């Protein structure tokens with residue numbers, strides 16, 4: 001077997017414990033304020049900011065470092081209009097018989113319906129694709145832990161969006177195969193998540209929800 005194992009020194013980031021505590025708390029407080037926002041301002045976002053948050057997403061860990069993702073950044077008004085139209089067609093069906101009543105009941109406190117105006121008002125849509133495999137000159141090359149890897153990249157993306165003061169929504173029109181056609185992706189790129197990004201509308205409101213506290217989500221095994 002060919003040995004490709006090469007290393008470079010790891011460059012540690014060092015803080016005092018006091019500073020670590022301050023950073024841990026301030027990052028928690030920042031992320032605690034993150035909300036899924038459905039009412040966007042039309043104000044455009046500088047391209048450089050979006051490039052950085054996308055690079056942050058691309059720094060996520062992935063199976064065998066295969067980085068099995070493509071992020072389509074859509075700011076073109078006509079493409080956003082087509083995506084909205086196709087998403088609303090699917091969502092109309094989902095909300096009128098597609099989703100079972102139990103699901104609709106579980107969603108009712110979010111106040112969502114098939115209208116997806118945010119797909120046009122948000123200045124940018126990030127459409128995330130997962131790649132179960134790549135195709136290069138040698139043919140098909142398998143990727144590993146694709147769902148986990150792309151989920152992690154989306155987590156990094158959402159954190160970066162929050163960190164720079166923008167808002168986003170993790171939108172999952174279902175089914176979302178239409179994105180593959182509209183964005184002319186290769187057959188092996190599968191739509192994963194549709195994330196409108198921008199500034200909140202001045203009068204944006206969010207559902208009054210609460211997050212589980214530490215003891216509800218952590219079980220400790222140790223002293």
Ligand code: IYR
Nearest residue numbers: 107110112113171172173174
């Ligand atoms: N995809 C639909 C429905 C929906 C489903 C879940 I689970 C949500 O947390 C929110 C919405 C929509 O986007 O409206």
